[in-house]
Amino acid sequence: MVETKKSSPRYDKSTQVYSALGVAFVCIVIGVPLWWKTTETYRVSLPYSHIAELAAKETICSVDVTIVIFDERIDKKDLSLFGENLKEALEGTSGSSGLKIKFRGNLRDAYEDEQMILKRSLNLEDLDREIDREKVLEEHGKYSFYIIPANDKLFPGTSDIYIGRRRNVYLHMKSPALEDLNRLVPILKPIIRDKFVNVAALVKTFESASGAQHLETDKASMRAVHSNPGYDVTFTLLNPQPDILNVQWDIKRGVEKFLQPFIEKLMQFASITVKSQMLYYTRLAFKPKHDKNNGRYFLKQEDLPHLINPIEAKLGSHVSNNPNLNFVVYIPTRDQSPLHIYDEKDFPTATNSFLSPRWGGVLLHNMPSPQENTTLPAQVQVDMKAMMEVFLAQLKMLLGFPQAAFPQADVALPDNSGILLWELDYWLRYRTLENIASSTATLKSLAQLLEQIGNIVINDDIGREVQHAVEEIDKCHTLLKQNKLKEAFLSSKEAIVASEKAFFDPSLLELLYFPEDQKFAIYIPLFLPISIPVFMSVIQAIKYFRGKDKEKKE
């Protein structure tokens, strides 16, 4: 009988061993990588190093200042000395936290045309208008200072400084001597550094948007709403006694005439939506005190904080995600008329209104009580112009426009849009820096969060938004350095929208209840029963091979 290879016990053992090894091979070489790959969370690669670079990068903001000299008698050497002095005065502490503001100066003589305009102009408003007409390009962020020699016609003696409607300042220099020139430096410095460019406020905003904490509360920085691509404005008329006074307001005309120019001026930068409503039988809950001397009812500033909350629920919620600014006109009830707000000195305030930071404003509008024998309800009209004057000022403050006062200068009145162009420049620069700082900080904390928690799935669109935000921030830095304010603002707006969208994406939630240690608890019951037999057979296989070797040796 021939012992076939197939039936010998050694053959059985060897098939056993080889099949066990085969299974182990499949498990380790194919199974483990497959399991690893299929249970991995999908994470798009984000530019982490680029984000860290951006966070550490210094932001440089350039400001262009042009000084135009009309007087040809001034010595060139004196002019250059003056230029040096001015440059020195403007430099100095310009931010500690990664923001640097560079002033670029340009000193030139007046052109022929400008000299002609100077001769022709009857007063400063004319001069301002004509000189601006010469300018062809819209120059955001470039300020011009015209130094005009002794001219009594234009400067009749009240003040030597006139701040124009756009970005020009006209200074009166009585003589071409160097001392007079140098006397202008301490006048120019606060106008440029503190009013037009408000370096201190910009640094503070930049720092707080980057995440630094300020222990002291600063009224101006707390007042304005955060930067947003759009804002909602709601006008509300509260009439607690519509049976006595039928209050009408032509809000449509008021908005079209008085608010629309403002909105249009800001249209390319922020979209403002306006709504209006009237509420009846809604009272403000307070007890005003009675001033017996003149029969007035008054509220002091301490009484004001409690007025807003009870009516806030009734003002209605709105649908969009933009911040909402509420402007409320309240008609006091007949038993509390006339109602005034008294300041600390017990004088009624001029505007009879107050504002709440980041919320809106309230105006108390006194109406005359109806006469004895008029039929009730009596018709009264709200004075739209007076109302809009107050609310437009409040709206400017709430949006972050500067409240600069120029004690020694005459300031041109704005047109119906209510914005002077240098105010707009300030606002653009302020918002751009806020946007940049905020979006850099957002991206940095997003990167930190995603690196720390390995369980979060990062989708493609988040990767796209982050990439877009990073590109826009880079672009914005370059544009700020070149002082192209408008483009810098628009690009910073894109950056902040993209970074907020990426950060607040609903999919970025850690997979709850799946921490590392619990993963073991899930996989062990699946793999352990299989791996133990495989492992034991591999050990048997190794023993077999060692046994075979020993046999061969013998």
Added chain:
Amino acid sequence: MDQIILMIADDMACNPRNPRPAMVFNNANEQINVYGHDVEVDYRGYEVTVENFIRVMTGRLPPSTPRSKRLLSDDRSNILVYMTGHGGDGFLKFQDAEEISSIELADAFEQMWQKQRYHEVLFIIDTCQAESMYQKLYSPNILGVASSRVGEDSLSHHVDSAIGVYVIDRYTYYALEFLEKVTPESKKTLSQFLKVCPKSACVSTVGVRTDLFQRDPKKVLVTDFFGSVRNVELSPYTVTLNDTGDTGDSAASDRETCSADSCAQKKKIQRKKMSYVDQFPVEQFLKRR
């Protein structure tokens, strides 16, 4: 719309066993209806999950979420977070189905801090072993108050025999009593609020965590967190506007409103009396039978 986000299971007010439907009282004597007209429940029933809670806190809500369900806070907002229910060492139960752990809560607060979503937080928690929930917090400006220490149970106050359940917990009962006396002008400080439930009344020891809070509780008003008292400023400025071309501008057709004479026509049309449509003459059919 108010700045309160309320997440409750909301199965008690309209529960068939509630003898006073749509009313939930703070004690057996039915003193205060805490489910009154101005209570707006934002998340109820199945929406109260740990995931939704974390989403509200961190702001990662889907774009279709209405404003009233979002926490719209910024870096100047003071937030009060009050949590109550069954809990244990390091967790709080949500709806008998899931738990939120103290680590998740700490991470949520840290994400809020990173995104500057709060200025200060007052965190009140009323569960068993409540202290464990604030022990893991590591973000600044949070003041934590817990109704019991680790290892202690928080107890309920009293039972309402009409319903047959305990209606309020001890810490919440005494805290509510304190807060009912606080008016918007009140000058009561947080340190008085923190002393609210001594061991004789609460049986468990109230725990407080102040190391993350930068201000001294003795100098912080209770109304900084309760009562929504706003900052106001007098606004003395106006913008001078030009009202040229006023008289001829607004044509009568533009106006939505009407004067007494022209309204008369409109009013006549609008005052047509409303009445029901002629009903189906059922009686005739019935009479035939």
